[in-house]
Every structure is written in structure tokens, then in C-alpha cells.
Amino acid sequence: MISPSCCRVLLGLSLMASVAPRVVSQTPDTIVTPGWSPIGTELNRMKLSSRIRLQTTTTGRQEGRLFFRTADSVGLRRPEGEVHLPLLAVDSLWIRRHYMGTGFLVGALVGAAAYVLITSSEEDSEIPELDNLAGGLFWAGSVALGTVVGRLIPRWKRVHPN
Secondary structure (H helix, E strand, O other), X not given: OOOHHHHHHHXXXXXXXXXXXXXXXXXXXXXXXXXXXXXXXXXXXXXOOOEEEEEEOOOEEEEEEEEEEOOOEEEEEEOOEEEEEEHHHEEEEEEEEEOHHHHHHHHHHHHHHHHHHHHOOOOOOOOHHHHHHHHHHHHHHHHHHHHHHHXXXXXXXXXXXX
């Protein structure tokens, strides 16, 4: 049997463990691949089929899925058809991301608050383990829900120019 104070400590440690990778995993300055332009290097880091948005001097804003990249051009697949663009004409590059990490953290915090409220109620329940189980299930459910909702909310991140 796990005591409520032990559960709270484990919950706090799990929250700290979920935040630590974001703090530690900071990226170094951009390193340009030899023979590639800075924007070509950014495109090289992306996987094919990534949703990207390009602002070009010749055709304006272009949005679609990345389907090829070379040292001097890029290809986008759009519902209207494929577009081939020279990299020299590209002013800015954006990639579509999501808020999954933020949703996870919000869900974890809301679930942790609910867990504390459920397990520290003034009423003496006949089965305290049931309160711990209910609080833990509520916490896990709110983490899952926050993660799913964060995955569904898109955001655009500019990767060039930084």
C-alpha cells in the first residue's frame, strides 16, 4: 500500500521529469551544411511531407507539404498541384508545429491539482486507497486529454530567418 504523501512525492517528481527535457534540450546556433544555403540547411533538417510555408519574392506566400529539396530548389505539394521554387527567391520559411508539450504540461498541472483535492478531502472515506486510485486516474486522464488537445492545435514556427 502506498501512502498519500508518497503518491504526492511521486507526482511531483513526474511533473519535474516532464519539464526537464525542455530545459536541457536547447539547440545550438545554426550550422550551415557545406554547399547549402542557410535556408537549404533548414530544409535539410525537415522530414519530407512536413507542412511548410514559404514567403517568396516572386510568387508570394506558398504553403504545402515538402516533397523534395535540393541545394538550389524546393518542391511543395499542394491541393492545386506541385510547386517548384528556387531557394534564392525564398525570404522566409515556416514549419507547422503543434502545442502537444504545452497541452501535456497544462493537463499534468490540472490533474495534479485535482489529485490533491480528491485525496485531501475533509471527509474520512472508508477506503483511502480508492481516493488515491480515483485521483491518479483523474490525473492520468487530464494528462492524456491535454496532450490530445495540444496536438490538435496548430502553430507556425519561423525557422528562417531566425
